[in-house]
Structure formats: structure tokens, C-alpha cells
């Protein structure tokens with residue numbers, strides 16, 4: 001017997017409510033993970049801050065791709081001479097939190113609800129720094145490469161592109177990387193067994209890390225003259241990379257050690 005349209009509307013509504021519940025649970029878990037510094041946000045954003053202090057121009061324009069709740073970005077940027085902030089994320093719930101976190105930032109703030117790959121394909125506004133924290137790895141290799149091309153084009157040959165992303169050891173495959181994560185259970189006491197299992201399921205479905213060589217190579221192929229790993233997380237699951245063009249960052253000349 002076929003269901004009435006009211007039945008299907010009820011099913012659709014309960015599906016939507018179910019997936020919203022799931023998303024909210026995952027968001028709460030992610031915020032707890034950040035709070036317990038299990039993904040090394042303190043170190044990563046400390047390093048990003050150092051780069052901005054050293055290399056970003058005065059009143060720099062900052063693009064936060066997949067900003068999430070922007071809590072770590074907001075804490076970092078609050079005391080800096082930032083000129084403009086744009087955050088992009090698909091999740092309205094995250095953007096609502098981001099608006100609260102970024103309130104009081106000493107510059108214009110804009111939050112856009114959009115797919116970042118699509119947004120970057122047609123990006124044509126001036127920007128000095130593009131930052132991606134823990135999000136580019138959701139794309140397949142071709143999508144990552146395209147995003148890097150779009151970032152380089154958006155920076156217009158100047159500026160700084162920084163990413164913090166999961167990374168495979170050379171010769172390691174994704175299955176072995178996922179298995180390495182499972183071994184971290186004892187260090188992740190801030191989350192329940194159920195939350196850890198849901199994190200593993202999410203990673204199995206959505207996380208596609210690259211080796212260091214491939215991350216750096218994609219940046220070079222995108223047209224950045226320089227690509228460098230600048231941090232490895234103590235648990236060795238992820239790394240921070242920066243990409244730029246020689247002689248285009250103030251104080252950074254070809255052949256210098258910056």
C-alpha cells in the first residue's frame with residue numbers, strides 16, 4: 001500500500017530532524033574535542049598566529065574556509081590588526097555559533113553559507129591570507145588540487161595559503177591511517193566510546209588524507225613557488241603546510257630562510 005503524501009512528509013520531517021540531531025551531536029563532540037585540545041588546535045592556531053604576525057600585511061584580509069564555529073580563529077584574531085574577515089561553511093548551525101564567536105572582532109565580518117569548493121571557483125575579491133583548518137581532506141584528490149589552484153588565483157600571486165590537514169606517512173594507505181587513529185582511543189578520554197566510534201565512522205566515510213609529498217606537490221602544481229610543512233601534530237595524524245610565492249611576502253626574499 002502506497003503511503004499518502006502526508007506520510008511521506010512526516011517521514012521526510014523526521015529524517016531531517018534525525019540528521020539535524022546527529023549533526024548537533026557531532027558538533028557538540030567536535031567542540032569537546034577542541035576544548036580538550038585532542039586535535040592540537042592550540043598549537044596549530046598558535047603557529048598560524050605567528051605566521052600572520054611575521055608575514056601578513058597591515059590590515060590583512062583573512063578568508064577562513066570551512067570556518068565551522070570559528071572559535072579558534074576568533075580567539076586568535078581578536079588581538080590582531082586584521083582588516084577584514086570572511087568565513088565560509090555549509091552548516092548554518094556552525095555559522096550561527098561563528099557569528100557569536102566573531103562578535104567584537106575589530107574589523108568587518110562576513111559569514112557565507114556555501115560549499116567552499118564552489119565559492120572558491122568563482123572567488124574574485126581581494127584577500128591576503130587563506131586558511132583551511134581540517135576540511136580540505138574531505139575532497140577527492142582532483143577537488144583538493146582544484147581548490148589549491150583557486151586559492152592561488154584568489155591570492156593573485158601574493159599572500160599566504162595555510163592548511164592544517166590529516167596526512168599519511170609516505171607509503172602508508174588510508175586504511176593504515178584510520179587504524180592509527182583507532183589506536184588513539186586511550187588518549188581520547190574526553191569523549192565517550194559512542195562518540196569515538198561515531199568519529200571513526202565519520203572518518204571512514206569522509207576523510208581522505210594525502211601524504212606530505214602529495215600535499216606539497218599539489219601546492220606546487222597549483223602555482224605556489226614555495227610549499228613547506230611547518231608542523232606535525234604530536235600524535236602524527238595531521239600536519240600544517242604553508243604555500244606562498246617567493247619575494248611576495250614582505251620580508252621574504254628568494255633564497256632567504258623565511
Ligand SMILES: C[S@@+](CC[C@H](N)C(=O)[O-])C[C@H]1O[C@@H](n2cnc3c(N)ncnc32)[C@H](O)[C@@H]1O
Nearest residue numbers: 066067068089090091094114115116133134135
Ligand atoms: C572539522 S570542522 C573544521 C572547523 C575549523 N576550521 C577548525 O579548524 O576546527 C569542518 C567544517 O567544514 C565544513 N564543511 C565540510 N565540507 C564543506 C564544504 N564542502 N563546504 C563548506 N563547508 C564544509 C563543516 O560544516 C564543518 O564546519
